[in-house]
Amino acid sequence: MSKPTSGDFTKTAGWMDWYTGPSKPRFKLPAGAVDAHCHVFGPGAEFPYAPERKYTPCDASKHQLYALRDHLGFARNVVVQATCHGADNRAMVDALVNSGGKARGVATVKRSVSDAEIQAMHDAGVRGVRFNFVKRLVDFTPKDELLEIAGRIAKWGWHVVIYFEAVDLPELWDFFTALPTTVVVDHMGRPDVSLPVDGPQFALFEKFMREHSNVWSKVSCPERLSVTGPKALNGEQNAYTDVIPFAKRIVEQFPDRVLWGTDWPHPNLKDHMPDDGLLVDFIPHIATTPELQQKLLVTNPMRLYWPEEV
Numbered sequence: 001m002s003k004p005t006s007g008d009f010t011k012t013a014g015w016m017d018w019y020t021g022p023s024k025p026r027f028k029l030p031a032g033a034v035d036a037h038c039h040v041f042g043p044g045a046e047f048p049y050a051p052e053r054k055y056t057p058c059d060a061s062k063h064q065l066y067a068l069r070d071h072l073g074f075a076r077n078v079v080v081q082a083t084c085h086g087a088d089n090r091a092m093v094d095a096l097v098n099s100g101g102k103a104r105g106v107a108t109v110k111r112s113v114s115d116a117e118i119q120a121m122h123d124a125g126v127r128g129v130r131f132n133f134v135k136r137l138v139d140f141t142p143k144d145e146l147l148e149i150a151g152r153i154a155k156w157g158w159h160v161v162i163y164f165e166a167v168d169l170p171e172l173w174d175f176f177t178a179l180p181t182t183v184v185v186d187h188m189g190r191p192d193v194s195l196p197v198d199g200p201q202f203a204l205f206e207k208f209m210r211e212h213s214n215v216w217s218k219v220s221c222p223e224r225l226s227v228t229g230p231k232a233l234n235g236e237q238n239a240y241t242d243v244i245p246f247a248k249r250i251v252e253q254f255p256d257r258v259l260w261g262t263d264w265p266h267p268n269l270k271d272h273m274p275d276d277g278l279l280v281d282f283i284p285h286i287a288t289t290p291e292l293q294q295k296l297l298v299t300n301p302m303r304l305y306w307p308e309e310v
């Protein structure tokens with residue numbers, strides 16, 4: 001794949017570009033597999049990064065994303081609005097409408113969004129909104145504004161994607177459990193995987209899912225959560241072993257409410273850029289049977305993003 005550039009923008013100091021030579025996964029994805037969490041960045045010259053962004057990435061275009069999809073063996077993508085584009089969804093929507101129906105999306109909107117704008121995004125393939133509580137990525141939005149948005153988008157059958165860190169779950173609990181839609185948690189709510197998998201922090205997340213049947217989780221981003229590695233590089237088939245017990249537990253307890261995505265182009269990684277082919281090889285460590293793999297990669301994302309085909 002061609003080398004990333006930064007369009008007209010200067011990348012954040014120390015920015016790591018996505019890995020240009022991903023290997024072919026050894027794990028054969030089931031037919032119809034969906035990469036249910038990935039992003040496009042710009043290109044900045046065509047779709048400028050938002051003034052309020054907290055980082056400036058390298059460009060990562062729809063063409064590069066769809067080339068990766070084909071290389072890895074996925075059939076479809078869910079393109080999630082990246083925070084570097086704020087509430088300007090043009091790059092994400094452009095990726096959807098140029099996917100030949102193979103991509104659906106998750107937007108970021110403000111209270112001022114009109115019904116006509118929601119309808120236009122729906123027609124383009126958007127099926128959810130993302131609420132972000134990771135302080136290094138976004139400014140604070142009042143909860144009443146978010147609840148109002150959630151109430152409005154529910155009428156289109158959309159869901160809410162939430163991104164937060166595990167230490168913040170107690171404080172956010174009441175807000176999350178008041179959401180009227182399906183709720184999808186990004187990256188398992190970012191557990192600290194150096195803590196015990198059966199300790200209080202992860203138990204709270206499991207309780208969140210157990211007591212609320214509308215809550216789903218992406219069991220994605222081992223490369224982000226891992227503390228010990230080893231890294232998905234140089235053919236490593238046992239990468240991110242410290243994350244496996246966490247993700248496997250969620251897949252096995254809630255097989256009908258889990259999703260998986262590459263998180264390409266992996267914003268804000270500081271240590272290394274994973275080989276996406278080897279990331280796919282992580283999947284059978286957390287979804288260990290063909291039945292679980294089918295649910296994680298096909299049945300569940302199809303139910304949520306292409307229900308009309310199920």
Ligand SMILES: O=C(O)c1cc(C(=O)O)oc(=O)c1
Nearest residue numbers: 081082083084137263267268
């Ligand atoms: O942890 C992150 O830095 C991160 C950022 C974004 C984004 O900027 O949208 O999305 C993700 O899924 C993860």
